[in-house]
Amino acid sequence: MSAVPQYITRSSVSDTAEYFRYPDEVREQFIATDDIEFRDGSRVTSLEVWDYLTQVGPVKYPNLYDNSSLYTGRLSHDVTFAFNLKNAYLSMTMHERMTKAKAQGRPIVFVQGGQSVDPYYAAGAVALRPASTGSWARGQREGLTRNQDELESRSDKQKAYNAISFEVCNSAGYEHIQEGNVPADMVAPYTALRCSDVSYGTEAHRHGPRAKEVKLLLVDYPLDHQRDKEWAIRYFADNLHRLTRSIDEQTGRKTTDDDLAREIKLHNEGRRLAIEIADLWWSADLAPTNGRDRRSLFLLGGMETHGDPVASLSLLREARRDIEKRVRQGHRTEGVLDNAARLFVCGSCVFPNDLRTEEAGGIIVGNDNHWSDITTLVNEDGDPYYELARAVLSYPYEQPLKERAGWTVDQIRKSRTDGVLFLYKWGCNTQSAIARLLVDEIKAQTGIPTIIIEDDMTRTQTEQLQNRVNSFIEMVS
Amino acid sequence: MALNALELIYKRLRERPQELVEARANGAKVVGFQAYNLPEEVIYALGLIPVRLGSGGDGDLVEVGGRYISTKNCVYVRSTVGLFAENTDPYIVNSDIVAFDATCLQTFRTAEVVQYYFNREVIILGVPRNFYLQEAHTYFAAELRHFVSRLEAISGVTLTRERLADSIALYNGIRDAIVRIYPYQATKNPAISWEQVFDVIQAGYVLDRREYLGLLESLLAELVQQRGAPVIGGEDDEARIFISGSTIPPGDKKLISIMQELGGRIVGDDLWSGLIPYVDVQIEDATLEALASAYLNRTPHGALPYLELATDRRIKRLKELITTFKANGVIYHTLRYCDPYTFKAKETKDILEKEGIPLLELHTEYAGSDFEAIRTRVEAFVEMVKLRAESEEAA
Numbered sequence: 001m002s003a004v005p006q007y008i009t010r011s012s013v014s015d016t017a018e019y020f021r022y023p024d025e026v027r028e029q030f031i032a033t034d035d036i037e038f039r040d041g042s043r044v045t046s047l048e049v050w051d052y053l054t055q056v057g058p059v060k061y062p063n064l065y066d067n068s069s070l071y072t073g074r075l076s077h078d079v080t081f082a083f084n085l086k087n088a089y090l091s092m093t094m095h096e097r098m099t100k101a102k103a104q105g106r107p108i109v110f111v112q113g114g115q116s117v118d119p120y121y122a123a124g125a126v127a128l129r130p131a132s133t134g135s136w137a138r139g140q141r142e143g144l145t146r147n148q149d150e151l152e153s154r155s156d157k158q159k160a161y162n163a164i165s166f167e168v169c170n171s172a173g174y175e176h177i178q179e180g181n182v183p184a185d186m187v188a189p190y191t192a193l194r195c196s197d198v199s200y201g202t203e204a205h206r207h208g209p210r211a212k213e214v215k216l217l218l219v220d221y222p223l224d225h226q227r228d229k230e231w232a233i234r235y236f237a238d239n240l241h242r243l244t245r246s247i248d249e250q251t252g253r254k255t256t257d258d259d260l261a262r263e264i265k266l267h268n269e270g271r272r273l274a275i276e277i278a279d280l281w282w283s284a285d286l287a288p289t290n291g292r293d294r295r296s297l298f299l300l301g302g303m304e305t306h307g308d309p310v311a312s313l314s315l316l317r318e319a320r321r322d323i324e325k326r327v328r329q330g331h332r333t334e335g336v337l338d339n340a341a342r343l344f345v346c347g348s349c350v351f352p353n354d355l356r357t358e359e360a361g362g363i364i365v366g367n368d369n370h371w372s373d374i375t376t377l378v379n380e381d382g383d384p385y386y387e388l389a390r391a392v393l394s395y396p397y398e399q400p401l402k403e404r405a406g407w408t409v410d411q412i413r414k415s416r417t418d419g420v421l422f423l424y425k426w427g428c429n430t431q432s433a434i435a436r437l438l439v440d441e442i443k444a445q446t447g448i449p450t451i452i453i454e455d456d457m458t459r460t461q462t463e464q465l466q467n468r469v470n471s472f473i474e475m476v477s
Numbered sequence: 478m479a480l481n482a483l484e485l486i487y488k489r490l491r492e493r494p495q496e497l498v499e500a501r502a503n504g505a506k507v508v509g510f511q512a513y514n515l516p517e518e519v520i521y522a523l524g525l526i527p528v529r530l531g532s533g534g535d536g537d538l539v540e541v542g543g544r545y546i547s548t549k550n551c552v553y554v555r556s557t558v559g560l561f562a563e564n565t566d567p568y569i570v571n572s573d574i575v576a577f578d579a580t581c582l583q584t585f586r587t588a589e590v591v592q593y594y595f596n597r598e599v600i601i602l603g604v605p606r607n608f609y610l611q612e613a614h615t616y617f618a619a620e621l622r623h624f625v626s627r628l629e630a631i632s633g634v635t636l637t638r639e640r641l642a643d644s645i646a647l648y649n650g651i652r653d654a655i656v657r658i659y660p661y662q663a664t665k666n667p668a669i670s671w672e673q674v675f676d677v678i679q680a681g682y683v684l685d686r687r688e689y690l691g692l693l694e695s696l697l698a699e700l701v702q703q704r705g706a707p708v709i710g711g712e713d714d715e716a717r718i719f720i721s722g723s724t725i726p727p728g729d730k731k732l733i734s735i736m737q738e739l740g741g742r743i744v745g746d747d748l749w750s751g752l753i754p755y756v757d758v759q760i761e762d763a764t765l766e767a768l769a770s771a772y773l774n775r776t777p778h779g780a781l782p783y784l785e786l787a788t789d790r791r792i793k794r795l796k797e798l799i800t801t802f803k804a805n806g807v808i809y810h811t812l813r814y815c816d817p818y819t820f821k822a823k824e825t826k827d828i829l830e831k832e833g834i835p836l837l838e839l840h841t842e843y844a845g846s847d848f849e850a851i852r853t854r855v856e857a858f859v860e861m862v863k864l865r866a867e868s869e870e871a872a
C-alpha cells in the first residue's frame with residue numbers, strides 16, 4: 001500500500017475514510033492570487049478562501065474532503081492551480097451565497113444545464129441548474145460523511161420518484177423545490193433542448209406542496225432546423241421576452257433591452273474566455289490540468305455553475321493566465337500520463353470518474369454537452385432578444401444529426417482525441433435515441449474508436465461504467 | 478345483428494395494400510406519417526395519399542428497432558424503427574415520403590433515425606410546447622406553411638383555398654361520424670363493441686379518406702337503424718373501464734385481449750390512437766392559420782406540458798369522458814419509457830381518486846413476458862370495480 005501523504009488525515013478512529021487537506025506549503029503562493037469578485041459588489045480575498053477551505057470546509061462538509069479515488073467528486077489534488085481551490089470554495093459556499101442572494105431580493109429560478117442564462121441575470125434573478133440546486137440543498141446538511149451524504153441525496157431523489165414516476169431522470173429540482181429545501185421562486189428552463197425530461201419535470205411542479213408559491217414557465221425551444229427558420233427565432237425571442245417579463249413581476253422592476261445587451265456582453269466574455277482556455281489546453285503537448293479541473297474550467301464559461309456570473313468571470317480571467325503559463329512552461333500534471341489516451345465524452349449528464357480514468361492511463365479532454373452552448377457567442381449588435389434567440393437556436397448540440405456530428409468532429413480534432421465515449425443515463429430518452437447515430441457518423445468521418453455506455457440512474461453501478469471505460473482506454477492506448 | 482359496414486371495413490383493410498401499389502403505379506404518391514399534431518388535411522388536399530404508420534404488439538420488431546434507436550425509447554417508436562429496418566410492412570414499403578411531427582421528442586428522434594439509417598425522404602413538422610400561447614399559434618402556422626411548401630414541391634400541386642376547404646370538410650365529416658358512432662359501444666347490449674370501434678378508427682389510418690367517410694356514414698346509419706339514439710349505460714354490476722395513457726396502436730392487443738378474457742368491459746378512452754384526436758376540432762376558416770390553431774386548441778397530447786393543474790383541458794376532458802361513458806374505473810396504460818404519460822400517472826391517479834374513481838396504472842411493453850402479471854393485476858382491479866359497482870347499487 002502506498003504511503004498516505006501528510007495532508008491526508010482521518011477524522012476519528014471510527015471513521016475509516018481518508019480525508020484530503022490542502023497542504024500548508026502552497027498557502028503563501030495561493031494567498032497571493034486574485035480576490036473573487038461577486039455580483040453584489042462584495043469580494044473575498046484568497047486568504048479568506050484559504051481559511052475557509054482549510055478550517056471551515058473540513059468541519060462543515062467532511063464528505064467533500066473524502067479522499068477515496070472511488071469518489072467522483074473528490075477534491076482535485078492540483079493544489080498549485082488557484083482556480084481549483086476557488087472553484088471548490090464557490091461550490092462549498094453555495095448555500096450561504098444563495099441564501100444571501102435571496103435575502104437581497106433576487107428571485108431564484110430553476111433552469112436546465114447546457115442552456116445560456118443571460119436573460120435570467122439581466123432580469124435580476126439567479127439561475128440555478130439541477131446540479132447547483134442539488135448543491136444548495138446539500139450545503140444545508142453539515143457534518144456528513146460521504147456515505148451519509150449519498151444516502152440523503154438518494155432519499156431526496158426518491159421523493160421525486162414517488163411524486164412523479166420512477167422513470168424520472170431530470171425532475172426539474174422537484175425533490176428540493178417542492179420539499180422546500182431550496183426556496184426557488186420560479187421553475188423556468190428552456191424546453192426540449194437537450195433533455196427529454198425537463199419539460200415534464202417542470203409540469204410536475206403543478207401538483208407539488210409548494211405549487212402555489214412557485215411560478216412555472218417554459219421557454220419554448222422549437223425543434224427541427226430551428227436555426228434557419230426566421231419564425232422559429234422570433235418565437236423563441238418572444239419566449240425570452242415572456243421570461244424577463246415574468247421575472248419582472250417578481251422583482252417589480254422593468255428589464256430593458258440595455259439590461260439584456262449588457263448581460264450578453266458579460267456572458268460573452270465568459271464564453272470567449274472558456275473557448276480561449278480550451279484552445280490553449282488542447283494545444284499543449286502535456287495536459288496542463290487534470291481532467292476534473294479541465295471540465296470545471298470549460299464548464300464555467302456557461303456562467304451557470306455557481307449562481308454568480310461575476311464570480312465565474314473572475315475565476316476565468318485568472319485561470320486563462322495560469323493555463324497560458326502552464327502551457328508555456330510545459331507543466332506536467334500529477335497523476336496524468338504524458339501519453340495518456342485522450343477521450344472525448346458525448347451525451348448528457350454522465351461522466352466517468354476522472355481520477356480513475358487517469359489511473360487507467362487515459363484523460364478526458366473534452367465533452368459536447370455543456371460545451372456546445374458555451375462555444376456559441378451572441379451577436380452584440382441589434383435587438384438583444386432576437387440575437388440571443390438566434391444564438392441559442394444555433395447550439396450545435398441541438399442541430400440535425402449531420403451538423404451536430406460535424407461540430408463534434410471539429411472538437412474531437414481540435415482536442416486530438418483518441419477515442420469517443422457516448423454516455424447516457426438510464427432514463428434519458430432523447431440523447432440515448434441518437435447515441436448510435438452520432439457515434440456511427442463520428443466513426444465514418446474520423447475512423448476513431450467509439451463506445452456507447454449506459455449508466456444507471458442511481459449511480460450504484462459506477463464500477464461497471466468505469467470498468468468499461470478502462471477497457472476502452474486499453475483498447476485505444 | 479351483424480353490421481355490414483363493419484364487415485366491409487375489415488374487407489377493405491385487407492385490400493388496401495394492393496390498392497396502394499396500384500395507385501403508385503399510376504403516379505400517385507403516398508405520404509406515410511407518424512405524428513400527434515399533424516393536420517392530415519393538407520396532405521389530402523394536395524392530392525397525396527395520407528397513411529398513418531406504426532404498429533404495436535410485436536416484440537421482435539422492438540428488438541430490431543432497438544439496434545438503431547435506444548432501448549430506452551418507448552416500444553412504439555422502437556417498433557416503428559423496426560418496421561423501417563425490416564421494410565416489409567406494406568405501408569412502410571409504399572410510403573414515398575415519410576413525415577413526423579415534434580409533439581413527442583421521441584417521435585422527433587425517430588425521424589432522425591429513419592432518415593439516417595434507411596435513407597428515406599423525411600419531413601418534420603415542428604410543434605410548440607407552449608401550445609396555449611398566441612405566439613405558439615403563429616409559430617405553428619409558419620411551420621405548417623413550411624411543411625406544406627415541401628409537400629407542394631413533391632406533389633407539384635399548389636394548395637389553394639378551395640382544395641383546403643374541401644379537405645377540411647371531408648375530415649370534419651370523418652370526425653363528426655366517429656364522434657357519433659363512438660357512444661354506441663357504451664350502451665347496454667351494444668351492437669358494436671369498443672374494440673370494434675377502435676378498429677374502425679384505426680382503419681381510417683390507411684383507407685382512402687373519402688371512401689372511409691362513406692363507410693363511417695353507412696355504419697352510423699346501420700347503428701341508428703338497429704338501435705336508434707344511443708343510451709349510454711349497462712348492467713348494474715358491470716366493471717365499466719375507461720382506458721387512458723400511452724398510445725395503443727394497431728396490433729397491440731395485449732391489454733385489450735386481457736380485458737376481454739376477464740369480462741371487464743372497455744367503454745371509453747382518451748387515447749391518441751382512439752377517440753381523443755377527433756373531439757374538439759373547430760376549424761374556423763379554410764386557411765393554414767386556422768387549421769394550425771384548431772389543432773393546437775384540441776385536448777392537448779401528454780407530450781405538451783401544461784403548467785396549471787386547475788385549467789388543464791386534458792384532465793377536464795378525461796373527467797368529462799369518464800362521466801359521459803359512465804365508467805367506474807380507469808386503466809392508465811403507460812408504455813415503458815413513455816415519459817409524456819408516465820410522468821402524469823401518479824398525478825392523474827390522485828386527481829381521480831379525489832373524485833372516487835379508482836385508477837390502475839399498467840406499465841408495460843410489447844414483450845409477452847409480463848402478460849401474466851398484467852392479467853393478475855387487471856383481474857383484481859376488474860373484480861374490485863365490480864364489487865364497488867354492486868355495493869353502490871345496493872346502497
Ligand code: SF4
Nearest residue numbers: 169170195348349428
Ligand atoms: S440524462 Fe438525459 S433526461 Fe437526464 S437530465 Fe440529462 S438530458 Fe435530461
Ligand code: SF4
Nearest residue numbers: 551553581723815817
Ligand atoms: S407519446 Fe409515448 S408512446 Fe407516443 S411516441 Fe411518445 S413516448 Fe412513445
